[in-house]
Amino acid sequence: MFCDLHMHSTASDGTDSPEMLPQLAKAAGVNAIALTDHDTTSGLDACAGACGECEIDFVPGIELSIDPGRPMGTLHLLGYFVRQDSEALNGIIKALHESRTSRNPRIVKRLQELGIDITEEEVLGHADGATIGRPHIASILHEKGYVKTIKEAFTRYLGASGAAYTRRDKIQPEDAIAAVHDAGGLAVLAHPVQLRLPSEDAIEQKIASLRDMGLDGVEVMHSDHTPTDVKYFTKLAERLNLMATGGSDYHGTRKTVKLGSQNVPYSIYERLEGARDS
Ligand code: AMP
Ligand code: ZN
Ligand code: FE
Ligand code: FE
Numbered sequence: 516m517f518c519d520l521h522m523h524s525t526a527s528d529g530t531d532s533p534e535m536l537p538q539l540a541k542a543a544g545v546n547a548i549a550l551t552d553h554d555t556t557s558g559l560d561a562c563a564g565a566c567g568e569c570e571i572d573f574v575p576g577i578e579l580s581i582d583p584g585r586p587m588g589t590l591h592l593l594g595y596f597v598r599q600d601s602e603a604l605n606g607i608i609k610a611l612h613e614s615r616t617s618r619n620p621r622i623v624k625r626l627q628e629l630g631i632d633i634t635e636e637e638v639l640g641h642a643d644g645a646t647i648g649r650p651h652i653a654s655i656l657h658e659k660g661y662v663k664t665i666k667e668a669f670t671r672y673l674g675a676s677g678a679a680y681t682r683r684d685k686i687q688p689e690d691a692i693a694a695v696h697d698a699g700g701l702a703v704l705a706h707p708v709q710l711r712l713p714s715e716d717a718i719e720q721k722i723a724s725l726r727d728m729g730l731d732g733v734e735v736m737h738s739d740h741t742p743t744d745v746k747y748f749t750k751l752a753e754r755l756n757l758m759a760t761g762g763s764d765y766h767g768t769r770k771t772v773k774l775g776s777q778n779v780p781y782s783i784y785e786r787l788e789g790a791r792d793s
Contacts, residue, residue, distance in 0.1 A: 516781035521762025526558030530767025582685030736761025
């Protein structure tokens with residue numbers, strides 16, 4: 516039996532609806548899923564209902580964009596088994612939403628200055644979910660032929676070294692971890708390789724400091740992780756007394772990653788489920 520504890524729907528930058536994901540999971544032989552849309556819980560109720568119909572176990576989740584503390588890396592925090600009535604978590608979701616609402620127009624303006632034909636209305640029209648971000652802009656650049664791939668859109672324009680890169684205010688890790696806990700959830704560091712830290716010492720220090728803030732687990736299996744990474748982070752999680760989790764980070768057609776592709780054992784879901792009560 517398998518689970519997949521990391522995926523996105525049209526509520527953020529995935530291309531499948533929250534109702535559709537459980538059917539796709541069932542077809543892929545996955546028995547438990549977590550929906551972890553960027554900075555929103557708006558898809559959770561619909562996905563929970565569809566999981567019930569498919570007889571698949573459901574983890575209501577979220578993936579929060581956190582200040583990585585250095586210019587290049589990415590720090591994403593997964594919240595698992597979060598309730599939607601937490602004032603602290605809803606406050607963070609609101610702050611993240613506002614930071615996006617102010618950033619997207621700045622990116623569009625910069626692209627226009629670079630001679631690209633794109634408008635804010637187009638970007639809004641391209642997303643039907645709550646969380647609109649760079650992947651939606653990347654899709655427009657791709658469809659209009661400015662870039663050959665989504666990846667090229669990030670390299671040339673939208674990524675940290677791109678010509679239209681625009682920072683946005685980010686949430687501090689201690690606040691995000693506390694908010695996930697306030698919502699009754701477990702806080703897990705997503706895809707630690709994306710922190711882009713220079714050494715194993717730096718990685719261990721960073722994860723230990725997050726654990727001291729209350730982090731509960733580390734995502735050890737992920738599409739960006741090599742088999743060596745998986746072994747390394749599994750050991751590190753053990754040493755730091757953190758839970759190990761895993762997921763594909765499926766985004767539908769926006770990325771090549773397949774739902775269920777990490778073959779995460781169902782026992783990882785069971786352990787997470789068990790930890791939530793204690
Ligand atoms: P945003 O939420 O607007 O900051 O955009 C983050 C999203 O962009 C995440 O889903 C990333 O997976 C995606 N992303 C970041 N860098 C790249 C890249 N080089 N190629 C493709 N997708 C990327
Ligand atoms: Zn995404
Ligand atoms: Fe992520
Ligand atoms: Fe993700």
